Amino acid sequence: MQLDLHIHTGRYSGCSNIDPLQVIGRAVEAGLDGIALTEHGIRWSDQDIEELIRRSGHSDFIVIPGQENACYSPQGRFQGEFLVYGYPVSLGSNKSVEQLIEMVHGEGGVVVAAHPFKRQQGSDDYYGSGPSTVDLQIDGLEIEHPSYDESGRRLAAEIMDRMGIAGLGNSDAHDLRDIGICRTHFEKPVSDVYSLCEEIRAGRLRAVNMMGKTGT
Numbered sequence: 001m002q003l004d005l006h007i008h009t010g011r012y013s014g015c016s017n018i019d020p021l022q023v024i025g026r027a028v029e030a031g032l033d034g035i036a037l038t039e040h041g042i043r044w045s046d047q048d049i050e051e052l053i054r055r056s057g058h059s060d061f062i063v064i065p066g067q068e069n070a071c072y073s074p075q076g077r078f079q080g081e082f083l084v085y086g087y088p089v090s091l092g093s094n095k096s097v098e099q100l101i102e103m104v105h106g107e108g109g110v111v112v113a114a115h116p117f118k119r120q121q122g123s124d125d126y127y128g129s130g131p132s133t134v135d136l137q138i139d140g141l142e143i144e145h146p147s148y149d150e151s152g153r154r155l156a157a158e159i160m161d162r163m164g165i166a167g168l169g170n171s172d173a174h175d176l177r178d179i180g181i182c183r184t185h186f187e188k189p190v191s192d193v194y195s196l197c198e199e200i201r202a203g204r205l206r207a208v209n210m211m212g213k214t215g216t
Helices: 020-029 046-057 099-106 130-137 150-163 193-202
Strands: 001-008 036-037 062-072 078-085 112-116 140-144 167-168 182-186 205-209
Touching: 001 062, 001 130, 001 150, 020 036, 020 046, 020 182, 046 062, 062 099, 078 099, 078 130, 078 193, 099 112, 099 130, 112 193, 130 150, 140 205, 150 167
Parallel strands: 001 036, 036 062, 112 140, 140 167, 167 205
Antiparallel strands: 001 182, 062 078, 078 112, 167 182, 182 205
């Protein structure tokens, strides 16, 4: 089954123009079996997700509550952005990555480095955890992302192999048209956040890049 686990909507992410009421329909059109909503620092409530699924008319579609958290060291240094699945409340964006990982793992959740090798515009720096990703006790990282250049894609794959963790593909969609352009294929069914965390930890998945392909 195929999931896009990094999507922002206009409900909680001011940088997104996606209407939440359209997100599931577009994901179904893109051939996805499920998505995760990963607003900046905010987790959708289970009740609101149930209502979203009900209003979509796609009762069997899987919507997982996640979040994307920007992390900063105690000295204020940006450490990157991280996708969290399996934490019950919103975490904001005011924690160190070490603190975030400890909190999420304490609840049985997983932490995935979001676009660790995405280049900052006009710079050689990364808008992500970059090479320091290898020092973190994370559960996975995005190895397919629309903003990667070939160098970023290669570096992400190398870090994945070196760490022996899961390599995901996600769209980081802020526009309906982008949903599913990168996605993750799971070998076993994922039905909820608990099975998602289990499959990420087990690494039973592969990243898929659909950019340039038709029929998505």
